[in-house]
Amino acid sequence: MDSDENEACGRCSMTTVVDAAEVDRDPFDGDRIEVDEDELRTAAKPAVLLGRAKRRLNEIATSLTYGR
Structure with a gap:
């Protein structure tokens, strides 16, 4: 992911959690969490x-x- 795709909403933490839980879901799908x-x-x-x-x-x- 390059710097243009970074979000300041905690999705990077979600990615780690989703990876750890081995869920087939992309945390970057959908609207931003605001x-x-x-x-x-x-x-x-x-x-x-x-x-x-x-x-x-x-x-x-x-x-x-x-x-x-």
Whole structure:
């Protein structure tokens, strides 16, 4: 594969997985694997909110434990 055919979407990793699984499927068939920016933000919101909640709970627990 030359540099004009490279994609930045992880298909090279898929090739390795497909080769290891010995599946008769070409990972380069079909459309590119892309996620719309708005869809990505929507999908990431719960993780961001949970991360913030976890950080706040850790701050509270540290404050209660060490009196800070």
